[in-house]
Amino acid sequence: INHFINLDMDAESRKIISQLEAKLRREEEKRVKTEALLLQTRKNYETFFNKINDLLFVLDENGNIVHTKNVVVDKLGYSRDELSGKSVLFVHPEDRREEAGIIVNEMLQGREMHCPVPLITKKGDHIPVETRVAKGIWNGRPALFGVSKDITRQYESELLIKQNQGLQDLLLKLASTYINIELENVDEVIQQSLQEMAEFVGADRTYIFD
Secondary structure (H helix, E strand, C coil): CHHHHHHHHHHHHHHHHHHHHHHHHHHHHHHHHHHHHHHHHHHHHHHHHHHCCCEEEEECCCCEEEEECHHHHHHHCCCHHHHCCCEHHHHCCHHHHHHHHHHHHHHHCCCCCEECCCEECCCCCEECEEEEEEEEEECCEEEEEEEEEECHHHHHHHHHHHHHHHHHHHHHHHHHHHHCCCHHHHHHHHHHHHHHHHHHHCCCCCCCCC
């Protein structure tokens, strides 16, 4: 009787073991498929981000750069190794890093989503940008995703508009001044006008030649 009981128990054990092995195989297949899907998804995102001309930064919880896209390397002139692990303040002009630091801290706390401070290239050139951020996860850890849009053309257009408006205002002022000028004040007014024109064009002085 004991012999038959042992045979029955062995068969039952083999059945349980077989079921466990099948379950483990299914779990392993599921894990492999999930990892492959995650890898493909990440590659798709990398391709998508690298096709966009905006500059993408991924920051850790301390505001250090952990990842950048190709356009960051191209536009700023730094290699990925030079940027990796650096504070994001490293890519802002030195004279505005205190301002940028305050904004970045607010961003990390979730109280600010926008930064107007320009970026600076390895050569020292400034790039006007509008930076917006969003919180997310990178490699399983909390991260801050920053997208900086190059607004150089917009900035130059706005600057040109301001310059044109300033020139119009100056010409109107000069015109009204000379209409009402007293003869004995001509030399003084001319000197004042020359000084105003010099200041407008950023020169020390302007002159009138015959």
